[in-house]
Amino acid sequence: MAYVAPAPAEVEEVELYHAHSFITKYVFSQDAKVIAIQYSSVAIAIGVVGLVLSSLMRLQLGFPESFSLIDPAQYYQFITMHGMIMVVYLLTALFLGGFGNYLIPLMVGARDMVFPYVNMMSFWIYLFAVLLLVASFFVPGGPTGAGWTLYPPQAILPGTPGSGGGIILMLVSLVFFIIGFTMGGLNYVVTVLQARTRGMTLMRMPLTIWGIFIATVLALLAFPALFVGGVMLLLDKVLQTSFFMPVILSLGEQLEYGGGSPILFQHLFWFFGHPEVYIVALPAFGVVSDLISVHSRRNIFGYRMMVWALVAIGGISFIVWAHHMYVSGMNPWFGFFFATTTLIIAIPTALKVYNWVLTLWKGNIRFTIPMLFALGFIVTFTNGGITGLFLGNVAIDVPLSDTMFVVAHFHMVMGVAPLMVIFGAIYHWFPLMSGRMMDETLGKIHFWVTFLGAYLIFLPMHYLGFLGVPRRYFEMGETNFIPASAQSLSAFITVVTVIVGVAQIVFFYNLFKSMKSGEIAEKNPWKAASLEWQTPDQPPGHGNFGAELPVVYRWAYAYGVPGAKEDFVPQNLHPDEVGEAGAHEASEE
Amino acid sequence: MFVAVMLVLVTVGTVLFHLLSPWYFTPIASNWSAMDTTIDITFWVTGAVFVAVIFFTAYCAYKYKYDANRRSEYEPENKKLEAWLITLTTLGVIVMLAPGLFAWNEFVTVPKGAAKVEVFAKQWGWAYRFPGADGVLGKSGVKLISDNNPFGIDPKDPKGQDDILINDSEMHLPLNKPVHLLFRSVDVLHNFFVPQFRAKMDIIPGTVTYYWFTPTRTGSFDALCFELCGTGHYNMRGKVVVEEEDAFKAWLAKQPTFAKSMAKAGTAAEKGFAKLDSELAKPGNKNSKRVF
Numbered sequence: 001m002a003y004v005a006p007a008p009a010e011v012e013e014v015e016l017y018h019a020h021s022f023i024t025k026y027v028f029s030q031d032a033k034v035i036a037i038q039y040s041s042v043a044i045a046i047g048v049v050g051l052v053l054s055s056l057m058r059l060q061l062g063f064p065e066s067f068s069l070i071d072p073a074q075y076y077q078f079i080t081m082h083g084m085i086m087v088v089y090l091l092t093a094l095f096l097g098g099f100g101n102y103l104i105p106l107m108v109g110a111r112d113m114v115f116p117y118v119n120m121m122s123f124w125i126y127l128f129a130v131l132l133l134v135a136s137f138f139v140p141g142g143p144t145g146a147g148w149t150l151y152p153p154q155a156i157l158p159g160t161p162g163s164g165g166g167i168i169l170m171l172v173s174l175v176f177f178i179i180g181f182t183m184g185g186l187n188y189v190v191t192v193l194q195a196r197t198r199g200m201t202l203m204r205m206p207l208t209i210w211g212i213f214i215a216t217v218l219a220l221l222a223f224p225a226l227f228v229g230g231v232m233l234l235l236d237k238v239l240q241t242s243f244f245m246p247v248i249l250s251l252g253e254q255l256e257y258g259g260g261s262p263i264l265f266q267h268l269f270w271f272f273g274h275p276e277v278y279i280v281a282l283p284a285f286g287v288v289s290d291l292i293s294v295h296s297r298r299n300i301f302g303y304r305m306m307v308w309a310l311v312a313i314g315g316i317s318f319i320v321w322a323h324h325m326y327v328s329g330m331n332p333w334f335g336f337f338f339a340t341t342t343l344i345i346a347i348p349t350a351l352k353v354y355n356w357v358l359t360l361w362k363g364n365i366r367f368t369i370p371m372l373f374a375l376g377f378i379v380t381f382t383n384g385g386i387t388g389l390f391l392g393n394v395a396i397d398v399p400l401s402d403t404m405f406v407v408a409h410f411h412m413v414m415g416v417a418p419l420m421v422i423f424g425a426i427y428h429w430f431p432l433m434s435g436r437m438m439d440e441t442l443g444k445i446h447f448w449v450t451f452l453g454a455y456l457i458f459l460p461m462h463y464l465g466f467l468g469v470p471r472r473y474f475e476m477g478e479t480n481f482i483p484a485s486a487q488s489l490s491a492f493i494t495v496v497t498v499i500v501g502v503a504q505i506v507f508f509y510n511l512f513k514s515m516k517s518g519e520i521a522e523k524n525p526w527k528a529a530s531l532e533w534q535t536p537d538q539p540p541g542h543g544n545f546g547a548e549l550p551v552v553y554r555w556a557y558a559y560g561v562p563g564a565k566e567d568f569v570p571q572n573l574h575p576d577e578v579g580e581a582g583a584h585e586a587s588e589e
Numbered sequence: 590m591f592v593a594v595m596l597v598l599v600t601v602g603t604v605l606f607h608l609l610s611p612w613y614f615t616p617i618a619s620n621w622s623a624m625d626t627t628i629d630i631t632f633w634v635t636g637a638v639f640v641a642v643i644f645f646t647a648y649c650a651y652k653y654k655y656d657a658n659r660r661s662e663y664e665p666e667n668k669k670l671e672a673w674l675i676t677l678t679t680l681g682v683i684v685m686l687a688p689g690l691f692a693w694n695e696f697v698t699v700p701k702g703a704a705k706v707e708v709f710a711k712q713w714g715w716a717y718r719f720p721g722a723d724g725v726l727g728k729s730g731v732k733l734i735s736d737n738n739p740f741g742i743d744p745k746d747p748k749g750q751d752d753i754l755i756n757d758s759e760m761h762l763p764l765n766k767p768v769h770l771l772f773r774s775v776d777v778l779h780n781f782f783v784p785q786f787r788a789k790m791d792i793i794p795g796t797v798t799y800y801w802f803t804p805t806r807t808g809s810f811d812a813l814c815f816e817l818c819g820t821g822h823y824n825m826r827g828k829v830v831v832e833e834e835d836a837f838k839a840w841l842a843k844q845p846t847f848a849k850s851m852a853k854a855g856t857a858a859e860k861g862f863a864k865l866d867s868e869l870a871k872p873g874n875k876n877s878k879r880v881f
Contacts, residue, residue: 072820147817153794154777159712159819246795247731249775251712254732262778262793296653298661302671327780329772329791329798332697336690343686350638350678351671357642358670360649362662367592367654375592375646379599382642386635393685395624395692396631399614399787402780402815452599459603463612468784470815473823479811481615481784489612560661567660 006199006551016543017116028124030116031542032101035123037433039097042123043090046130050085053078055501062494064475072474073161076145079472080162081137083148084170087276088177089130091418095283096181096219097126099425100188100212102433106532107209109197109550109572111543113187122187125180132173139165147472149273152244152265156237159251171234178223178230188216197531199552203307204571206530206556207300210307211286214314215279221318222275229268236260266328270321278317280414282310284421285352288377290556291424292356294528295371296363297567299557302355309348316345326397335394342392346385353382364560364567368526369443373424376451377417383455384413387462402472405465408458416454423450423507430511431525432532435539436518442510446503453500457493464489529568530556590654596647600640607636618785618806618831620767623692625787631685638681696788699801703769706760709740710772710779710792713821715812716740717760721751721846731775731794741775742847750848753841759828762804763837769801780815783829791816804831 019025029035057078059067070078101119105112113119136143145161146154154160155167162170192213196205205213232243236257244265245257293300300306322330322338356378365371387409390396400406423446430438467482469490476482524533536546550572558569563580617625653661707718707726718740720726727742727749734741739756742749762768772781772792779792788800814825832840845853 072823076817076820076822145820151778151817154817154819157777157819159777159821161820248777248794249711249731249734251776254734261795263796296661297655299663299665301664302666304666305671327789327791329793329796332693335693335697339689339693340686343682346682347675347678351675353642354674355671357646357649358667360646360653362664363649363653364655364659364661365650365653367650372592375596375650378646379596379643382639383603386639389635389682389685390628390631393627393631393689395627395689395696398696398789399621399624399784401789402782455599459606460610460612463606463610466614467612468615468782468813470782470813470823472817475823477823477826479813479826480809481811483611485611557665560663562660562663 006553009198009549013111013549016111018542028120030112030120032105032113032116032119033433033540035119036098036101036103038123039101039126040094040099042127042130043094043098046085046133047090047094049134050082050090051501051504053082053085055498057082058494058497060474062491062497073142073145075474076147076472077143077161077166080145080148080150081133081143085133086415087148087280088174089133091280091414092181092219092276093126094422095280095418096188096212096216097123097184099208099283099287100184100216102429103208103532104188104191104212105195106535106540106544107206107530107556108192108195109200109531109545109552110191110195111545111549114191114195115187118183119187122180122184125176125183129173129176129180132169132176136162136166136169136173139169142166144170149266149269150233151269152233152236152262153246153248153250153257156233157250157255167237168234171230171237174230175227175234178227181219181223185216185220188212189220197549197552200531200571203304204552204555206286207289207303207306207310208283208286208530210310211282211284211289214310215282218275218282218314218317219279222272222279224272225268226272229265229272232268233265263325263328263330266325267322267330270324271318273324274321275314275317277410277414278313280418282314284377284418285310287425288374288421289356289359290528290530291370291374291421291428292359293557293559294428294526295368295374296360296365297527297559298359298363299559300355301358301361302351303555303557305351306355309352312348313345316341316348320345320392323392323394323397326394327401339392339394343389346389346392349385353378353385368427369438369440369447370424370428370526372444372447372451373420373427376447377420377424380412380420380451380455381417383459384409384411384417388413399468400465402470403465404469404471405462407471408461408465411461412458416458419454420451423447426511428526429532430514431521431538433539434515434518435521436514437521437525438514438518439510442506446506446510449503449506450500453496453503456496457500460489461493527566527568529558529570531571534570534572590651593647593651596643596650600643600647604636604640607632615784616806617787618783618804618808618810619787620803620805621692621696621787623688623695627685627688627692630688634681634685696800699769699799700767703767703801704763705769705771706762707771707773708760708781708792710774710781710814710825712776712819713814713825715758715760715781715825715827717755717757718742719753719755719841719844721753723748723751726771727752727847729773734775737851740847744851750846752847753844754847754850755844758826759830761830761832761837761840763834764804764807764831766834767801767803770799772798777818778816779818779825781812781827782815783810783812785810786829789815804829807831807833 017030141164142162144166235241242257242260245260247258320342323342552571565579709716725748727746729741774792774794782789786802788802790798790800810829812827
């Protein structure tokens with residue numbers, strides 16, 4: 001049976017914007033690939049600030065008497081800024097603004113995002129938001145120390161550090177971040193839905209694109225809750241409205257507030273905050289699926305279930321938010337509902353883990369650097385997902401909430417695990433972006449120190465939580481329930497943190513060195529089947545695909561197809577050129 | 590091979606650390622052993638899954654190493670296998686969720702006759718109020734708080750006159766009697782947690798939250814604030830002394846009632862809070878100035 005040729009394009013191509021000067025090409029660029037690199041550079045730069053802050057607070061926690069680098073107010077400011085930077089300004093921006101911009105047009109076979117000008121605006125507004133955030137370090141009183149959750153009333157009262165300019169700049173920065181993100185996010189969604197090349201059906205898209213697409217939809221629906229929460233808190237702070245402020249004292253003084261509800265803010269915050277976890281996790285799920293499939297030379301196992309699991313997780317993630325609030329004082333009967341929904345979300349998530357491992361099974365695994373990081377992801381994500389089952393189960397959350405167990409859990413599952421994917425993805429797509437390979441020996445050193453180190457930091461930390469060590473404590477001081485050995489454990493964690501932090505220099509050295517003088521990458525060095533590697537130039541030029549857009553004949557996971565000439569079949573390879581498998585493939589259409 | 594060995598080592602190391610490390614729950618001193626049981630069940634179920642998943646990954650890493658002369662097996666899906674895995678996972682989830690929901694149901698159902706005690710939180714210290722002979726706490730409000738009336742009790746409410754005020758961070762409770770703690774905050778969020786009791790709840794200005802438990806062991810227990818409440822958060826400590834009923838009654842009898850403390854025109858109360866304020870306003874005040 002002959003294959004059915006894809007229909008001709010429904011819409012004619014629109015002429016792209018062509019840059020004429022250095023400024024329009026590299027600064028105010030409208031090319032998604034340049035915007036992606038701009039987004040990534042800013043996100044990684046601010047992420048390094050977040051990393052340094054975490055080392056400073058770990059030094060305080062590990063050696064509370066020996067280092068007097070920071071005082072309590074600074075400690076609270078650093079944990080707050082560390083959290084906010086890592087979750088929003090690094091992870092969200094890097095996955096969606098960075099990887100989203102680079103990969104969506106290339107992987108769906110488009111010349112660029114559908115609204116290039118809006119895409120450019122998105123980056124510049126993001127940069128402005130980051131600058132506002134950084135500015136808050138330099139205002140009187142410093143940045144806010146309210147915790148990254150910014151809970152009122154304390155976030156805007158003088159008992160908390162940075163309750164003046166700090167909190168105002170934080171909220172304004174978030175508002176701008178969301179405006180910028182919305183511009184980018186609409187672009188990603190419309191591009192995926194409208195700009196796919198001929199033959200690229202939704203169910204042929206690489207899981208990377210599915211992950212980024214669903215995450216973007218979640219973000220477009222979740223960020224507005226943070227937006228209104230932030231604006232209302234800003235009004236409470238600046239204009240003395242009382243959205244979140246009941247009748248209260250502050251340090252013994254009667255305030256003018258009255259009638260507001262602090263819990264309302266928590267609902268708004270977590271209605272954003274829980275989907276936010278998946279805004280970070282789903283792109284990581286998608287990317288790691290591709291890394292595992294390409295480097296184990298095997299089709300992704302259970303593609304359709306993988307797609308539906310992403311959709312299911314995305315949907316359910318909107319009805320689990322109050323599991324962050326089991327002991328918040330909300331109506332305790334909510335606990336039954338949210339514990340049930342939260343544990344249900346474990347089922348599609350577990351299925352994804354099984355399918356990643358089953359992709360390795362009967363594969364032909366190359367232990368490249370991206371593959372190592374993907375394996376690191378499987379270990380840390382499984383571990384972190386499992387501790388989520390503790391915290392999601394309402395009765396267990398009671399003794400464990402707000403302890404170091406929570407800190408260990410969310411760092412493992414949405415800190416370390418997504419970072420494993422980010423590193424893996426950088427090593428994987430670096431040849432495409434630069435035309436050169438990264439150094440493998442340095443990559444291996446970087447992987448083993450980062451993976452084992454991060455695991456040694458966060459695994460024992462759970463047990464500090466069991467002991468009852470609270471999070472957000474400047475120092476533990478004397479208690480009659482925490483043994484002295486816990487302090488030694490904390491010191492050990494700090495030492496490993498510093499080692500892992502310093503080891504990232506190896507990564508940056510490798511990155512910059514390879515950019516300049518790395519080995520020239522052969523075309524499609526990993527022999528991947530997805531479209532981004534099938535461009536006429538590597539790195540792809542302006543407009544991505546040369547004169548003709550590619551036509552897609554199959555899914556992105558045709559690895560090890562029996563009868564094919566090679567162990568992979570690119571998505572756009574004409575069935576006549578595939579070998580014996582071509583005919584077989586056509587009959588499956 | 591190296592990768593497979595490392596994966597096995599990480600898994601074995603994790604299990605050994607769990608079994609051998611000296612750091613685990615502090616021994617329980619309340620009736621909430623159902624929480625500990627749920628955690629044990631969850632450890633068994635999830636531990637088995639963790640070991641199985643990583644061992645299987647290690648097996649694949651060992652068995653299916655790259656060989657240029659071989660191809661991977663092309664198998665886009667296996668519906669039967671996926672259905673099995675989903676079913677088993679669902680069963681595991683039910684095994685963990687059911688005991689958790691039962692424990693939670695017990696936790697949120699306060700038994701009749703549990704003795705009411707108010708925990709009063711402010712930046713950054715604790716105070717307590719017992720209902721006195723009538724067993725009812727008098728009305729209170731933040732706007733009524735003054736130097737003479739640090740708890741903000743309504744002087745016109747007759748039920749408040751016999752309330753017993755503990756203007757100190759230490760409180761006593763009788764052994765084996767269910768206690769219904771009612772939480773009130775005058776400024777920001779706080780959380781009253783004694784690790785040995787396992788129970789925990791945020792304290793929210795503008796509303797009253799609660800939990801209940803039965804102390805099952807005598808002793809002196811540290812209470813910590815468990816919700817970030819500003820610069821002095823880590824210093825916000827209290828103490829709960831659990832003792833035999835007679836000793837508890839003797840201690841309670843020595844504490845002043847609201848009526849008495851009003852009559853003394855706040856001397857004792859004032860001193861108490863003045864001490865708290867001076868002690869706890871120390872950390873970080875240079876950063877706590879209002880800028881706008």
